[in-house]
Amino acid sequence: MSAMPRTLFILNGPNLNRLGRREPQIYGHHTLEDVRALCAARTDELGWRLEFRQTNFEGTLVESIHDAIDAADGLVINPAGLTFTSVPVMDALKMFDGPKVELHISNVHAREEIYHKSLMSPVVTAVMAGFGVWGYRMAVDWMAQRLTSPAAAPRAPS
Numbered sequence: 001m002s003a004m005p006r007t008l009f010i011l012n013g014p015n016l017n018r019l020g021r022r023e024p025q026i027y028g029h030h031t032l033e034d035v036r037a038l039c040a041a042r043t044d045e046l047g048w049r050l051e052f053r054q055t056n057f058e059g060t061l062v063e064s065i066h067d068a069i070d071a072a073d074g075l076v077i078n079p080a081g082l083t084f085t086s087v088p089v090m091d092a093l094k095m096f097d098g099p100k101v102e103l104h105i106s107n108v109h110a111r112e113e114i115y116h117k118s119l120m121s122p123v124v125t126a127v128m129a130g131f132g133v134w135g136y137r138m139a140v141d142w143m144a145q146r147l148t149s150p151a152a153a154p155r156a157p158s
Contacts, residue, residue: 005049006147008140009068010039012054013061013080013089019105019133026106030133038133042140058086065092074143075100076136083108083118090119099146101139104129 012032015022020031036052043050051072053064061082068075075096082089083102093100102120107130109116121127126142128135 005047006073007049007051007071008039008043008143009051009064009072009075010036010053010136010139011061011064011068011075011077011079012052013078013082014056016078016080017054017056026111028105028132035133035136039136039140042137042144046140046144058082058088061086062088062092065089065096069096072096072098073147074098076103076139076143077101077120077124078103078105079120083120084114086119090123093120093123099125099143101125101142102127103135103139105132105135106130 012035016032019027019035020029032054039052040050051067055061055064061079065075065077069092075093075098077093077100079086079089079102083104100123102118102124104127108118109129118127125146128139128142131138
């Protein structure tokens with residue numbers, strides 16, 4: 001009898017559906033479909049199920065996190081602009097018990113000051129920023145390591 005495949009949720013917030021056209025000097029020329037394909041190729045290699053979603057609406061993003069709470073082994077989220085404003089998204093993330101990554105395509109700390117204070121960072125396992133769309137692939141690889149060898153996951157110094 002084989003084990004159920006792991007499920008990874010990758011959630012994307014407002015305006016990420018415009019990747020490839022929106023400020024390409026910051027976000028590059030890859031589309032969100034390119035990102036989905038990149039993630040799907042890697043999760044297929046792992047034999048995992050991928051749930052990849054994007055929404056421009058805060059409540060829909062919260063509901064997707066609720067779905068992840070019920071069905072996902074791991075969660076990668078790019079909350080986009082909601083990173084800096086959304087207490088409801090932060091509260092939903094607190095309820096997800098598995099490993100979770102906050103991801104940003106650009107280096108938010110090299111941008112305007114409004115992008116420097118994430119409400120999500122204190123409630124996630126890891127934060128990735130500035131790797132472009134390749135950060136998604138890196139996040140999937142990190143999640144694979146974390147979910148298959150949790151004891152090998154690096155721990156913060158005490």
